[in-house]
Amino acid sequence: MKNVKLISHYLHNDVYRKSFNQLSIDVFNLDFEPWYEAGFFNNRYIPHSFLLDGKIIANVSVSFLDLIINHQPKKAVQIGTVMTDKRFRNKGLSKLLMEHVIAEYEDQYDFLYLFANDKVLQFYPKFGFKRIAEKHYALDAKEVVNQVAKASILNPNRPNDRKIISRLMENRKPVSNMLGVVNDKWPLSASTLDPYCDYLERYFFADGDVLVLADREHGVLNIYDIISQHAINLDDIVEKMVSNQDNRIEFHFIPELIKYKVTTTTAFWEDDTLFVRSKYPFNVEVLFPLTSHT
Template sequence: MTDYQLVSDYKDIETYKESFNELAKIVFGLDFKKWYEKGCWNDNYICYSYVDGDKVIANASINKMQFVSNGKEYTAIQVGTVMTHPDYRNQGLSGKLMNHIIKKYEQEFDIIYLFANESVLDFYPRFGFGTVQESSFSLNKSDLKAQTATTHSIRMLDTDNTVDFRMMEQFAVERTPVSSIMGVKNNEHLLMFYFILAFNDAIYYIEDVDTIVIFKQDDKHLHIFDIISKQKVDYDIILNSIVSADTEIIHFYFTPDYDNENLQTEFITESDDTLFVRPTCDGGTKHFLIPLTSHS
């Protein structure tokens, strides 16, 4: 293998940052530019990359955050944006980056984890990662605990509106974890990514309860991707404010901390995002789902 240079933590170095973004567009079809031009690339997102000259040819990034599981907090590293330029594959670059990250952080953090698709399921166990099965959570609208005619007005937020965007930034920093069963803290850089790039047409503010909800209604299915609040979420108020006459089933993309005996849970058997954790663990609770908006 050619002796490529390893560089890291280059969010303020334009040449590397732009080259990283070009590689992300080639490999994943992702364009980070709007995200980092809006100032969302902070010190909790660090790239480790091999460069050939000034060109980023392989990368593995880390996301520093705190994990909340059953009310306890753990320091965590999520590995993401693992990619290699097509012209430089089969040289072991991703493996070298993974080993570098593990050696650097395994003593400092309680957990290292990542999500991977089925094409690389045999790759990460080589580095001591084990798979952990997540669950799905849903609720029939008819099983809402307190169906009420009292609703709260909701307003769609616009990431290109300065006032709205500042509000999103504030909520990202000050939010409480969406769940004490399984949640994350200090991951505002990732939430801002979802605000700006993934769900910019699905962000709503409920002023009466000072809460932002990311959701989409698809036919009879209501998909709730995140509930961002500065205090404990009141699910009955939130759900009654966003369900429509057409809603029959509510899907949660996180572990709802919702005391409702009719909440339906089942293990996810097929997914494009398989959870890998190091050291291996059982998640600490039978059914859980790491919040979608914390995925890197």
């Protein structure tokens, strides 16, 4: 297309950023502006976009993630916010942006990955991405011995609570040494500090100085992430979190339990299929923490 310009690293530009954000609202009903204003991105989220007549018409974004996989540090790029203005679809713009991003980052990082919705599962294999089945981990809550423990529910709208959350996020330990994320102010802030994130509660245990992101629904305790500056004792956390109303505990990361045995099955997530492009075999058991999705 004529007069189309490729731009990136432009979130500081109000005009371009707001055009990007409007496209995100139009395509995904997702408003990035509050996250930008709150400083969540921390130069770890970079849109790569096509600009036409001052408007963003297509985009592929990258997020930089520091991972721990099988106890080893890895650096990865997560691709997301792949979108095109409906007036300019079927013109190969996403293809060009994907090729640009791969060329830009592949040699600098251990691997690239993304989570795809069900409508585009045939698109990403064209760029060398392989579909990988994540795992699902569950535990019979009735097997867990409950500890009496006091937790406070933190609210990021309260300044003191926000300080606690922000402090714990600094130099956090990975929730799992099998597959965890560190240095993840982005995207973790979208779950911890965004007051409109309502799919979880923020349980703070002062005695262990640990924050547990979790919720309960229909007898299931979902544990999404555990944020601590100390090594995590998951058995202890589970025993403090479980209640008589819980029938099952589901972990949205790879749990490392000593006392209790989880049931492992293959996960089938709707609109959240993992694809990985890696130069090396990706043979580890996989479940990316839910709070690391962008």
